[in-house]
Amino acid sequence: MLIEGSGVRRTSTRLADGRELIYFDDSEPFVSGGATRRLDDPRPLADRFAPVAGEDGVERPFVGPELRLDVLTGDWVPMASHRMNRTFLPPADANPLAPAKPGSAYSDGEIPAEDYDVVVFENRFPSLMTVPGASAEPWHADGEELFTARPATGRCEVICFSPDPDASLKDVSPRRMRTIVEAWTDRTRELGALPEVEQVYVFENRGKEIGVTLHHPHGQIYAFSYVTPRTRSMIDQARAHRERTGRLLGRDALEAELRAGTRVVLESEHWVAYVPFAARWPVEVHLAPRRDVPDLPALTPGEKDDLAPFYLEILRRLDLFFADDDVPGDEVTLPYIAAWHQAPVREGREDLRLHLQVFSVLRARGRLKYLAGVESGMASWVSDTTPERIAKRLQELAR
Amino acid sequence: MLIEGSGVRRTSTRLADGRELIYFDDSEPFVSGGATRRLDDPRPLADRFAPVAGEDGVERPFVGPELRLDVLTGDWVPMASHRMNRTFLPPADANPLAPAKPGSAYSDGEIPAEDYDVVVFENRFPSLMTVPGASAEPWHADGEELFTARPATGRCEVICFSPDPDASLKDVSPRRMRTIVEAWTDRTRELGALPEVEQVYVFENRGKEIGVTLHHPHGQIYAFSYVTPRTRSMIDQARAHRERTGRLLGRDALEAELRAGTRVVLESEHWVAYVPFAARWPVEVHLAPRRDVPDLPALTPGEKDDLAPFYLEILRRLDLFFADDDVPGDEVTLPYIAAWHQAPVREGREDLRLHLQVFSVLRARGRLKYLAGVESGMASWVSDTTPERIAKRLQELAR
Numbered sequence: 001m002l003i004e005g006s007g008v009r010r011t012s013t014r015l016a017d018g019r020e021l022i023y024f025d026d027s028e029p030f031v032s033g034g035a036t037r038r039l040d041d042p043r044p045l046a047d048r049f050a051p052v053a054g055e056d057g058v059e060r061p062f063v064g065p066e067l068r069l070d071v072l073t074g075d076w077v078p079m080a081s082h083r084m085n086r087t088f089l090p091p092a093d094a095n096p097l098a099p100a101k102p103g104s105a106y107s108d109g110e111i112p113a114e115d116y117d118v119v120v121f122e123n124r125f126p127s128l129m130t131v132p133g134a135s136a137e138p139w140h141a142d143g144e145e146l147f148t149a150r151p152a153t154g155r156c157e158v159i160c161f162s163p164d165p166d167a168s169l170k171d172v173s174p175r176r177m178r179t180i181v182e183a184w185t186d187r188t189r190e191l192g193a194l195p196e197v198e199q200v201y202v203f204e205n206r207g208k209e210i211g212v213t214l215h216h217p218h219g220q221i222y223a224f225s226y227v228t229p230r231t232r233s234m235i236d237q238a239r240a241h242r243e244r245t246g247r248l249l250g251r252d253a254l255e256a257e258l259r260a261g262t263r264v265v266l267e268s269e270h271w272v273a274y275v276p277f278a279a280r281w282p283v284e285v286h287l288a289p290r291r292d293v294p295d296l297p298a299l300t301p302g303e304k305d306d307l308a309p310f311y312l313e314i315l316r317r318l319d320l321f322f323a324d325d326d327v328p329g330d331e332v333t334l335p336y337i338a339a340w341h342q343a344p345v346r347e348g349r350e351d352l353r354l355h356l357q358v359f360s361v362l363r364a365r366g367r368l369k370y371l372a373g374v375e376s377g378m379a380s381w382v383s384d385t386t387p388e389r390i391a392k393r394l395q396e397l398a399r
Numbered sequence: 400m401l402i403e404g405s406g407v408r409r410t411s412t413r414l415a416d417g418r419e420l421i422y423f424d425d426s427e428p429f430v431s432g433g434a435t436r437r438l439d440d441p442r443p444l445a446d447r448f449a450p451v452a453g454e455d456g457v458e459r460p461f462v463g464p465e466l467r468l469d470v471l472t473g474d475w476v477p478m479a480s481h482r483m484n485r486t487f488l489p490p491a492d493a494n495p496l497a498p499a500k501p502g503s504a505y506s507d508g509e510i511p512a513e514d515y516d517v518v519v520f521e522n523r524f525p526s527l528m529t530v531p532g533a534s535a536e537p538w539h540a541d542g543e544e545l546f547t548a549r550p551a552t553g554r555c556e557v558i559c560f561s562p563d564p565d566a567s568l569k570d571v572s573p574r575r576m577r578t579i580v581e582a583w584t585d586r587t588r589e590l591g592a593l594p595e596v597e598q599v600y601v602f603e604n605r606g607k608e609i610g611v612t613l614h615h616p617h618g619q620i621y622a623f624s625y626v627t628p629r630t631r632s633m634i635d636q637a638r639a640h641r642e643r644t645g646r647l648l649g650r651d652a653l654e655a656e657l658r659a660g661t662r663v664v665l666e667s668e669h670w671v672a673y674v675p676f677a678a679r680w681p682v683e684v685h686l687a688p689r690r691d692v693p694d695l696p697a698l699t700p701g702e703k704d705d706l707a708p709f710y711l712e713i714l715r716r717l718d719l720f721f722a723d724d725d726v727p728g729d730e731v732t733l734p735y736i737a738a739w740h741q742a743p744v745r746e747g748r749e750d751l752r753l754h755l756q757v758f759s760v761l762r763a764r765g766r767l768k769y770l771a772g773v774e775s776g777m778a779s780w781v782s783d784t785t786p787e788r789i790a791k792r793l794q795e796l797a798r
Contacts, residue, residue: 068786070677071640071652073632077679079782127773127781142659146652147676203772211769220772228777229632233472241470253470253545260541277546278469280476339776357776370610371770373602373619374526377738377756378627379778382526383478387467 002031005301006182011037015110017045019122024183026117026175037113038100048124049131064131065152067226068141076226078152080127096124097216099163111160118179120159120187120221128154128222130196136225153196157221159183165216168333169204170315172217177308184221184340185296185304191223192297192345199224199231199344202296207335209368210361219338227344231352234341238351250353253277254288263391266313266398270306273314275391280381281359282369283321283334283390285314288355294343295354314358317397322365336360401430404700405581410436414509416444418521423582425516425574436512437499447523448530463530464551466625467540475625477551479526495523496615498562510559517578519558519586519620527553527621529595535624552595556620558582564615567732568603569714571616576707583620583739584695584703590622591696591744598623598630598743601695606734608767609760618737626743633740634747641750649752652676653687662790665712665797669705672713674790679780680758681768682720682733682789684713687754693742694753713757716796721764735759 001010009031011023021041029035051059066079096109099116110121130136130153138150161169161180172180188200204219205212227235241249257263257274265285266273273287287310289303299307322332336358343352361369363384374380400409408430410422420440428434450458465478495508498515509520529535529552537549560568560579571579587599603618604611626634640648656662656673664684665672672686686709688702698706721731735757742751760768762783773779 068677070675070679071648072636072675073629074636075632075677075679075779077677077780077782079785141676142655142661144655144659144676146655147659201773201777203776205771210771211767212771222773224779228779230472230776230778233474233628233778237471237473249470256541256543256545260543260546262541276469276471277540277543278467278474278476280469280474337772337776339772359775361775368610371775372604372609372611373736373738374600374621376758376760376770377602377629377736378600379474379629379632380623380627381474381476383476386478 003182003186006178006304007031008179008182009033010186011039013039013112014041015045015112015121016041016043017048017124019048019124021111021119021121022183022186023113023116024118024120024179024186026179030117037116039112041112062131064129064134065127067150067152069148071146071148073229075229078127080125080152095165095214095216097158097160097214097218098165110158116160116163117176118159118161118183120157120183123156123158123220126156128152128156128224130154130194136196153225155191155194155197155221155223157187157191157223159187159219159221161217161219167217169206169217169219170312170319172312174309174312177312178305181296181304181307185299187221188295188342189297191221192295194223196225197223197345198347199227200295200342201228202340202342204336204338206338207333209335210337212335227347231341231344231348235344235348235351238348238353242351248292248353249351250288250355251292254290254353263387265317265391265394266310268306268310270303271310273310273394275387275394277387279359279387279390280383281361282363282383282385283318283336283360284387285318285358285390285394286355287311287314287358288353293354294349294352296340296342298354311356314394317394318358318360320397321360321393322362332362332365334360335362402581402585405577405703406430407578407581408432409585410438412438412511413440414444414511414520415440415442416447416523418447418523420510420518420520421582421585422512422515423517423519423578423585425578429516436515438511440511461530463528463533464526466549466551468547470545470547472628474628477526479524479551494564494613494615496557496559496613496617497564509557515559515562516575517558517560517582519556519582522555522557522619525555527551527555527623529553529593535595552624554590554593554596554620554622556586556590556622558586558618558620560616560618566616568605568616568618569711569718571711573708573711576711577704580695580698580703580706584698586620587694587741588696590620591694593622595624596622596744597746598626599694599741600627601739601741603735603737605737606732608734609736611734626746630740630743630747630751634743634750637747637750637752647691647752648750649687649754650691653689653752662786664716664790664793665709667705667709669702670709672709672793674786674793676786678758678786678789679782680760681762681782681784682717682735682759683786684717684757684789684793685754686710686713686757687752692753693748693751695739695741697753710755713793716793717757717759719796720759720792721761731761731764733759734761 009025023037141147184202201222238249263275318334319331323330338358343349408424422436540546583601600621637648662674717733718730722729737757742748
């Protein structure tokens with residue numbers, strides 16, 4: 001299927017254990033339909049919902065992950081205890097995101113094709129999963145009203161940005177980035193249509209400093225069956241602002257940043273990048289569309305076309321942030337988290353405004369900000385720099 | 400001054416730059432007043448509020464840290480930009496928490512005495528500080544209503560648990576731990592009485608894995624001029640529970656844990672330790688008093704007496720959590736955060752119940768949980784274990 005306005009062909013298939021895998025192609029002969037990526041996965045994988053043998057050797061029905069309500073904070077906490085049932089784990093040096101080796105009977109990893117442009121598939125060891133036929137009803141553990149639990153339904157997906165394991169998202173072409181934007185959009189729309197899904201979260205973790213062990217360029221997509229705490233806070237703030245002013249908080253914040261100007265890093269026809277007034281991370285930049293939209297599916301093809309080179313330019317600057325300008329070609333690969341904040345599926349759609357928050361824990365070359373007692377204990381952040389300093393550095397890195 | 404019911408003598412003095420330092424003594428001849436710890440600090444430190452010369456050599460009035468309101472989330476973010484004014488930083492290998500060297504004209508570090516039992520002093524480079532005479536009024540930066548800022552008033556203190564730089568909190572005697580509890584109580588009471596303080600947070604960061612570079616056993620005390628986000632969530636939850644049931648949420652949660660029993664780790668006359676039903680960290684245990692109290696100053700001397708050995712027993716088990724039981728004497732020093740959750744000074748005092756949350760990012764020997772896209776981007780936690788597994792391990796480590 002060609003995705004309208006994008007030049008991307010979408011081809012969905014199933015892996016041997018039933019998980020969905022979707023190719024997003026922008027290269028020939030695939031995009032025109034002259035050839036198709038390999039669709040079969042002949043690996044001997046058991047159905048992922050099949051009964052599993054416990055440590056005692058007894059087979060039991062597959063039980064997915066569980067959500068528990070933290071009654072002190074009101075947060076849902078997925079417990080990925082089902083992973084404990086698993087005996088198979090891939091060897092640490094394997095790259096499950098690499099294309100299949102040419103001529104091999106089947107891939108060592110997750111992707112059947114010997115090459116791909118962009119590919120998305122369901123995570124083999126997800127924190128959130130919907131078990132077909134299982135009840136989604138909550139229950140009270142230990143017969144206690146305060147111990148509320150329910151199945152951690154939802155879905156976790158992986159998106160591969162490039163078949164090259166040594167590439168980085170910033171290295172892809174604008175054409176390929178445009179395809180990635182289309183894939184993010186597709187996943188937001190499709191996952192958001194699942195009855196159990198309340199919020200779709202598209203993100204990338206990059207860098208060993210934040211625990212990424214798989215260096216193949218990839219991102220993730222979480223389809224939550226609950227609204228996450230940060231999104232809940234943002235809805236509350238935006239709703240209060242609307243009730244007080246009649247206006248959209250995200251729009252007013254963007255306009256204030258544009259008027260102030262000092263923290264604006266980059267502008268294009270459809271997008272603005274700025275360091276927010278109260279940025280809390282050592283490096284942080286937000287990318288927002290000029291038009292009020294709740295999520296990626298609401299973007300026009302033109303806005304997506306514009307986003308691709310715009311985001312690549314921001315990513316280019318991030319790896320120069322801590323570089324020594326006096327050393328030609330110096331780079332410091334920035335560990336970062338790129339978090340797409342989208343309105344949830346049902347709630348807050350009139351209040352939340354799409355933006356991408358990119359931030360890093362790197363304070364200086366080789367120096368990390370740790371999340372210790374103040375952050376992890378009280379969810380309170382202390383910045384060791386100022387947003388103006390961050391913005392100044394990102395501004396001076398313009399070509 | 401002898402602190403009633405504690406056997407602790409409290410002696411306050413000022414460091415050369417005006418910061419307060421307080422000895423909490425439980426040993427002779429100090430506790431009975433037969434001798435006094437050294438009170439003078441002859442170091443040539445400038446008044447910390449004195450004007451400072453900028454990079455351009457021009458002297459400017461000292462400006463403290465700034466609080467900015469993150470309008471998207473409603474969180475206050477201290478910007479410790481004032482630290483940039485400082486030219487002096489101690490050498491990385493110095494230990495500012497060590498007692499003064501015998502016979503030296505003055506200490507290389509912060510503590511004038513050649514020995515101490517427990518000592519508290521104001522942090523030299525605080526994230527929060529009240530500058531005398533400065534206005535505490537908020538302002539709108541760039542003339543924008545959405546850019547709200549105000550001085551980051553409050554206070555940051557350091558508490559030294561032992562004069563021995565190689566000790567650990569778990570190694571102190573029950574008598575010394577009792578003194579530490581008294582010092583925490585004193586600081587909560589005193590700092591909570593400051594007009595600008597809304598919340599007193601007593602905590603300990605332990606372990607290089609969470610960024611602690613100073614290994615001398617110490618904790619910290621933050622006196623915030625705002626209510627932190629986690630505390631705000633806990634107040635909201637507890638208030639809703641009270642409105643619905645007329646009861647105290649913390650008490651009901653404790654009673655449910657006691658009835659369920661499976662996650663209870665340790666019980667004493669006045670205290671209960673349990674892994675909460677929705678524990679989100681790889682290792683987590685809560686210590687709660689049996690009696691409903693909002694904060695440490697509300698504890699009776701008997702409850703504090705009981706807490707000292709109780710907490711030491713929990714700390715002993717934590718360093719055995721990932722140890723190999725088949726290797727005699729094996730220990731894995733657990734990086735942990737110990738966070739005292741107390742009711743704020745003015746708000747939520749009828750709803751919040753004192754408890755100590757101790758948690759770790761260690762998932763296994765040498766394996767950390769990182770706070771990446773899901774946690775840092777969405778403030779949503781995923782547990783890779785279950786509270787029952789954590790509790791079982793802590794239970795089996797009973798002597």
